[in-house]
Amino acid sequence: MIYKLEKDKIIVTDKSQFNPKHILECGQVFRFGTDEQGNYFVISKDFKATIIEKENCYEIVSNNPEYFVKYFDLDTDYNLIKEKLKRNKVLSPMVDYGYGIRILKADSHEMIFSFIISQNNNIKRIQKIIDKLCTIGKVSDNYNCFPTIAELSDASLEFYQSLGAGYRDKFLKATADALKDVDLEEIKKLSTDEIYDFLIKLTGVGPKVASCILLFGFGKKDKFPVDTWIEQVYYNHFSSEKRSRPEIQRYFENEFKENSGLAQQYLFYFERENGK
DNA sequence: TTCCAGGCTATGT
DNA sequence: ACATAGCATGGA
DSSP: OOEEEOSSEEEEOOGGGOOHHHHHTTSSOOSEEEOTTSOEEEEETTEEEEEEEOSSOEEEEESOHHHHHHHTTTTSOHHHHHHHHTTSTTTHHHHHHTTTOOOOOOOHHHHHHHHHHHTTOOHHHHHHHHHHHGGGSOEETTEEOOOOHHHHHHSOHHHHHTTTOGGGHHHHHHHHHHHTTOOHHHHTTSOHHHHHHHHHTSTTOOHHHHHHIIIIISOOTTOOOOOHHHHHHIIIIIOOSOOOHHHHHHHHHHHHGGGHHHHHHHHHHHHHHHOO
8 A cells, every 4th residue: 555545635655656747747648737836736627636745755635535546546556567567678777767657547538638639749739728628617726627528519619729729629529529428437338449449430539549548548558559759769779670650559568468558658758858 | 941749531552 | 451641730
């Protein structure tokens, strides 16, 4: 057990496998930042958490501690997984570099819209577009909740065009319409392959975006999304042999199996922080 | 100015 | 099934 759950906060007692900078800046979610005191905060769905560093622990202060225990995957021991992954000698130093990364259990429809926006885009602009999208979400405290599917499908094409999302605006509108009468809780009961087939039919969702949604929004930790950064880290550190993105994905998923998603995050974080 | 960013759709072969 | 042009926007 790496945490204690209290009424209004969580105490994370193992700093070796929980680091807010690593967790939030490795690109799995986009609604985060630092406050005036330099504390990281994150907004997910309807809830907000602020992470305060103490000498021997982190305190996660939030309006829903139970939600954030699941969100930060605190019942999983990442040190065991890290030992397994470090058997790969190329990955090993990258695990040490991003030692505090955890795979977040984010909201599924929030991930669908977030990663449609992410395609062929940069993280700074993705964050700005998502912030604007959230202005139609209800206000809680001093922040906007992520919009519900009803709010998203009620929004006009003109609204989506006002986000500065470029050509992705019509993808967002089409997906909002497609999800209007879908219960994602029912989709979650399907197999991974069946969920993938459902996701990839959505306009603006291809193999990479679907893999990200499965990994972060549906808890499918055996998925290894391949984007430009992963392509780069593959050629820089693993092989110079030319492979397509689906081939690179299969290569890594076969190498890292049920922990592919976490391995992918170490690689992505390392390359983004250290690559040019 | 040109290139690139957590790629996808549409349209060829 | 695989290859590639075009795509909106903004920052380096």
